[in-house]
Structure formats: structure tokens, C-alpha cells
Amino acid sequence: MLELVGTDRELQRILQQLEESECTARKLEMPPGERAKVLEAVTHYASEFIGAMPDRKAFEASGYERTPADRGFELEETPGDIAGMLTFIRERVDTTGLNPASGGHLGYIPGGGIPEAALGDYLAGITNRYAGTFYASPGAVRMENAMVQWSGQLVGYGKGFGGVMASGGSLANLIAIATARAAKGIKGRDLERTVVYLSDQAHHSLGKGLRITGLGECIVRKVPVDARFRMDPEALQAQVEADKAAGLHPFLLIANAGSTDVGAVDPLNTLADLAAQHKLWMHVDAAYGGYFLLTEHGMHMMAGIHRADSVVMDPHKGLFLPYGTGIVLVKDVRHLLQAHSYEANYMQDAQEQTLEHSPAELSPELSKHFRGMRMWLPLKLHGITPFRAALEEKLWLTRYFHHRIAQLGFETTPAPDLSVMAYRYVPASGDADAFNKAMAHAVQQEGRVFISTTLLHGQFWLRLAVLSFRTHKREVDILLEQLERYVKEHGR
Ligand SMILES: Cc1ncc(COP(=O)(O)O)c(C=O)c1O
Numbered sequence: 001m002l003e004l005v006g007t008d009r010e011l012q013r014i015l016q017q018l019e020e021s022e023c024t025a026r027k028l029e030m031p032p033g034e035r036a037k038v039l040e041a042v043t044h045y046a047s048e049f050i051g052a053m054p055d056r057k058a059f060e061a062s063g064y065e066r067t068p069a070d071r072g073f074e075l076e077e078t079p080g081d082i083a084g085m086l087t088f089i090r091e092r093v094d095t096t097g098l099n100p101a102s103g104g105h106l107g108y109i110p111g112g113g114i115p116e117a118a119l120g121d122y123l124a125g126i127t128n129r130y131a132g133t134f135y136a137s138p139g140a141v142r143m144e145n146a147m148v149q150w151s152g153q154l155v156g157y158g159k160g161f162g163g164v165m166a167s168g169g170s171l172a173n174l175i176a177i178a179t180a181r182a183a184k185g186i187k188g189r190d191l192e193r194t195v196v197y198l199s200d201q202a203h204h205s206l207g208k209g210l211r212i213t214g215l216g217e218c219i220v221r222k223v224p225v226d227a228r229f230r231m232d233p234e235a236l237q238a239q240v241e242a243d244k245a246a247g248l249h250p251f252l253l254i255a256n257a258g259s260t261d262v263g264a265v266d267p268l269n270t271l272a273d274l275a276a277q278h279k280l281w282m283h284v285d286a287a288y289g290g291y292f293l294l295t296e297h298g299m300h301m302m303a304g305i306h307r308a309d310s311v312v313m314d315p316h317k318g319l320f321l322p323y324g325t326g327i328v329l330v331k332d333v334r335h336l337l338q339a340h341s342y343e344a345n346y347m348q349d350a351q352e353q354t355l356e357h358s359p360a361e362l363s364p365e366l367s368k369h370f371r372g373m374r375m376w377l378p379l380k381l382h383g384i385t386p387f388r389a390a391l392e393e394k395l396w397l398t399r400y401f402h403h404r405i406a407q408l409g410f411e412t413t414p415a416p417d418l419s420v421m422a423y424r425y426v427p428a429s430g431d432a433d434a435f436n437k438a439m440a441h442a443v444q445q446e447g448r449v450f451i452s453t454t455l456l457h458g459q460f461w462l463r464l465a466v467l468s469f470r471t472h473k474r475e476v477d478i479l480l481e482q483l484e485r486y487v488k489e490h491g492r
Pocket of ligand 1 (some may be wrong): 108167287290
């Protein structure tokens with residue numbers, strides 16, 4: 001009896017605590033009117049941001065120093081006010097450093113960030129569909145897989161391929177490398193005899209991927225490139241033969257379909273012949289170049305890409321999505337499964353539905369953002385045609401710049417394969433590297449457009465990368481005018 005009274009008291013205490021915590025916890029579900037106000041404020045901010053884009057700087061050389069206002073980054077127990085928070089975001093986040101949403105972003109690899117993708121993210125976040133397994137959300141997984149299938153069909157893959165949406169090109173490359181290792185059965189004891197082939201144009205995420213997957217201890221051969229920065233197949237052939245003769249094990253060939261530095265596309269068909277001859281896993285990094293397959297020129301440049309064992313292409317580059325979406329494609333999906341599928345007791349229900357592959361069995365991720373929606377929504381809403389036209393426009397803009405900059409007396413890399421190229425001005429006297437460095441800095445400080453730089457054969461070059469859906473002739477002309485002015489003022 002006594003014991004029962006004690007239990008009653010305990011229960012009462014629990015109920016009282018529950019009531020108190022529920023009362024506060026329920027504040028996480030805003031009343032509809034309050035949520036509408038927050039949404040309206042955010043939508044207003046977004047519209048203003050987009051509306052003012054033509055006048056916004058592509059780069060603001062500010063925000064690096066800490067200020068007292070940075071206390072706004074800290075979290076508090078009490079609720080914030082959305083108007084004040086948006087002012088803080090405007091001042092301390094959105095007007096500092098690079099503005100990747102600007103059409104004036106002509107550096108690194110831009111994309112723009114098409115706003116309708118954010119609406120997809122909004123819906124994905126609100127509904128919080130779990131896109132990890134087909135069992136949990138057949139519709140979400142089917143949508144993601146449809147995006148992967150569409151991309152694979154662009155590559156020209158036939159039946160039996162598969163892929164997954166990752167957070168970007170680096171993770172997609174990592175997944176491809178892990179898959180190549182599993183498919184070729186590379187064991188720890190094999191590493192020091194195993195050879196990877198790439199050129200100095202390979203993106204550094206591939207080196208990272210090799211290291212993370214334990215392949216950093218392999219022999220990595222930098223295959224020479226030709227005058228157009230494309231991998232030289234004869235040099236590759238000679239190297240592979242020499243390695244075989246030395247008792248080594250040629251394993252992985254990494255080719256570029258649009259290198260980051262200069263946009264070079266390797267001779268994929270010839271490389272595929274060599275990969276087949278020497279039983280190499282051929283991976284093509286088309287993170288930047290891949291979606292140019294929507295254009296005739298891109299299809300021509302990347303002929304043979306369908307022969308690769310794996311391909312990476314980034315919708316947050318060539319389809320102009322906001323950061324956070326890369327796709328890895330594997331010609332034989334069984335290899336992707338072999339490298340990534342895993343079973344857990346508590347996931348046994350998920351194994352009942354096998355009509356579609358689940359992203360969780362094709363990548364390192366389990367709980368993941370429902371990325372399919374941010375890609376599907378804008379493509380479905382606009383239709384594919386304007387995306388293709390925008391890519392064509394980028395190709396023409398780059399050719400236009402290539403012509404014009406040469407007319408201004410600049411050195412350039414050869415006619416661009418896609419929409420990235422490099423250029424430099426060699427003054428009559430003085431240090432050319434220092435001149436170009438100062439010129440890049442001047443353009444960046446002015447901020448109307450943003451350019452980045454690179455080193456080619458040890459020399460300092462400026463890069464043009466045209467890929468934002470907001471970049472049109474106006475932005476390229478602004479850059480040309482700035483460069484011409486700089487050379488006039490400082491060039492002798
Ligand atoms: C050719 C290439 N591969 C891979 C990457 C890495 O992609 P992400 O930045 O999405 O991780 C990039 C990024 O610019 C790239 O240009």
C-alpha cells in the first residue's frame with residue numbers, strides 16, 4: 001500500500017513536469033499566423049535580394065574582421081525577432097566576401113543558385129520526407145532516382161547503371177573512388193604496387209578521395225598533358241606499359257571532362273580504349289563539364305564518356321542549383337552496391353521494398369537531405385529548354401571573351417573546350433606575374449565582377465569561368481572594360 005502511494009506521487013510529478021515541458025516545447029510549432037509573418041519577412045528579403053542583383057557587388061572585400069555585431073551569431077535561450085535577424089544576415093553574412101548568386105561571379109566554378117531550387121528545398125524541409133530508403137519514402141526516392149537516371153541517360157549509359165545524389169563533386173568523386181577500389185578488389189597489401197593515373201589538371205578532391213579511401217599509398221602517376229591541357233594518351237600508354245613491365249598493377253584512370261583550371265576535356269574515347277586494353281577502372285570527373293552534354297557542342301567534346309566506369313556531374317554547377325548537389329553515376333550499379341550497401345538489424349523493414357535502389361545503400365549517407373526535390377522542381381517548372389539555352393549561352397560568352405581579350409593584347413589559353421579559360425597580360429617590361437596578380441586584385445577590389453587566378457606551368461594566370469545562369473554579355477563586358485582600363489593605366 002505504502003509503495004503504491006509512492007508510485008502515485010512519482011506519477012503526479014512526471015505528469016506535472018510533462019505538462020510544463022510540453023507547454024514550452026509546443027512553441028516549436030508556430031501558430032499559423034506567426035509562421036506566415038516569418039515566411040512573409042523571409043520571402044520579402046529573398047525578393048529584395050534577387051531584385052537588386054544587377055546592382056549588387058560580386059565581391060565585397062569586407063566582413064573578415066570581427067565586430068561587436070558578431071554577437072548576433074551567438075545563440076540565446078530567448079526567442080529572436082525575424083526582422084532583426086534578417087538585418088543581421090544582410091549586414092554580416094550576405095554583403096561580405098564573394099556573392100556566388102551574382103552573375104558577376106566569373107571565378108572558381110560558379111552556378112548562380114536558381115531560386116526555384118530553394119522552393120524545392122523548402123518543400124523538402126517542410127515535409128521532411130526521408131529520402132534514404134525506398135521503404136520509408138517511395139516517392140522521394142523515386143524522384144531522386146529519376147534525376148540520377150536522367151543524368152545517366154545524358155551520359156549515354158545503357159541498362160544496369162545506377163547512381164546517387166551527393167552533397168557535391170568532392171563527395172561524389174570520393175564515392176566513385178571507393179567503388180573503383182571495391183570493384184577491383186584492392187587490398188591493403190596491394191597498395192604499394194597499385195597505380196593510379198591522372199593529370200595535373202585533376203581536381204584536388206580526387207587526391208583527397210584517394211587519401212580518404214586509403215589509396216593515398218598507391219603510386220600516383222601524373223600523366224603529361226598536351227598544349228591544350230588534355231591528357232596525352234601516348235604518354236599514358238607508355239607509362240602503363242612501363243608499370244606493367246616493372247611488375248606493378250595499373251588500377252585506376254581518372255580523366256577530366258572539363259578541368260577546373262582551364263576547362264580542358266580529355267580525349268575520352270582514346271582513353272577508354274586504353275582503359276579497356278589495360279583493364280583500368282576509368283573514372284571521368286565531369287563535375288563541372290557534365291551538363292554541357294545537354295548541348296551539341298558538349299556531346300561532341302565529351303564523345304566516349306559513356307564508356308567510363310564512373311562519372312561525376314554536379315547539378316550545383318552545370319544546372320545552376322544552389323550549393324549542395326553532386327551526382328555520381330556508375331555504369332554497373334552492382335559495383336556501387338558492393339562498395340556501399342550495409343545491413344543493420346533496426347533497418348530490417350527497409351529491406352522489404354526492393355523495387356528501387358535506396359540512396360542509403362549506394363552512398364555513405366543514411367539520413368540525408370531530400371536532394372531530388374531541389375533538382376526536380378526547377379527543371380520541371382521551367383522545362384529543360386532554357387537550361388540548355390543557358391549552357392549554349394555560356395559557351396558563346398566564353399568564345400566572345402576569348403576573341404575580345406586576345407584583341408586587347410592578352411595571352412590566352414587555346415580556344416576553350418567549354419566555358420573556362422585562362423588569360424594573362426605580359427607588359428613590355430617588369431614582372432608579368434606581379435602585374436597579373438595586381439590586376440586580379442584590382443578587379444576583385446572593385447567588386448563589380450569577381451575573377452579568380454591559377455598557376456599554369458608555374459606562371460600566374462587569370463581565369464574566366466562562365467557558368468552562372470545570371471551571367472550574360474553585360475557581365476563579361478564589365479570585366480573586359482575593367483581589364484582594358486587597367487592595362488591602359490598600368491600596362492607599360
Ligand atoms: C572538375 C571538378 N571536380 C570536382 C570538384 C569538386 O566539387 P565540389 O566543390 O562540389 O565538391 C570541382 C569543383 O569546382 C571541379 O571543378
